[in-house]
Amino acid sequence: MFYVYVVRCCDGTFYTGYTNDVNHRLTMHNAGRGAKYTKGRTPVELCHVEVYDTKGEALRREYEIKQYSRKRKLLLFQENALDSNNA
Template sequence: MTTTRSPHHHVYVLRCSDDTFYTGYTTDVERRVGEHDAGEGAKYTRGRTPVELVHVESYESRSAAMRREYEIKQLSRAQKERLVES
């Protein structure tokens, strides 16, 4: 039995209820945002709900998405603000 998976890998940015940003990686953005909102996502977002999805980028490979996630996490707050506004 084979399972069908999305060929895309996504990097996403959430704006948390305390106006901070959280950046993550997933293959299913909708499911992952739901997990964050339910308090089942990353430890960082627990207690900072509700979260708002403010930016998504898609990549063909996991490694490319993970590299981009790291790059976004290294950005300053001002740079992240510009990213989500673009």
Template sequence: MSECETDRDHVVYVLECADGSLYTGYTTDLERRVGEHNAGEGAKYTRGRTPVEVVHSEGYDSRSAAMSREYEIKQFSRARKVRLVEGE
């Protein structure tokens, strides 16, 4: 897993789903949010792809900075997301 910076209030995360796909999201409570995903109460995308596992997270001081980064990561190709997860 990539370095986690979850000591900040706003977290952007990448999950690896059971089918090997990657999902990117935003939260203020990573542990709670992952629990929601795994319980089928998270994003529609992850509902049929549980269990999920956090493979990357980044902490931010502001919601706007985190949301901008989430959007940026969502625009990445799968190959670029894999490089991010691998720490490159």
């Protein structure tokens, strides 16, 4: 399984990435070793996660989310929260 995730950095910005272990990746980000972008923006908080069967699918989705505006990302998080509440 591959995951696309979005974290909110301490400065309010978002970072989107992919991984095969979300918890480990989050730990790495908060330790300052996850990505150059998040290194100086810790702590980070997980905002959104999607699951994919293949790395290719996850990478395509990661790229798609990275193209979203901040407003569109916030809408994505709200949609995800609504779906979770209705499950």
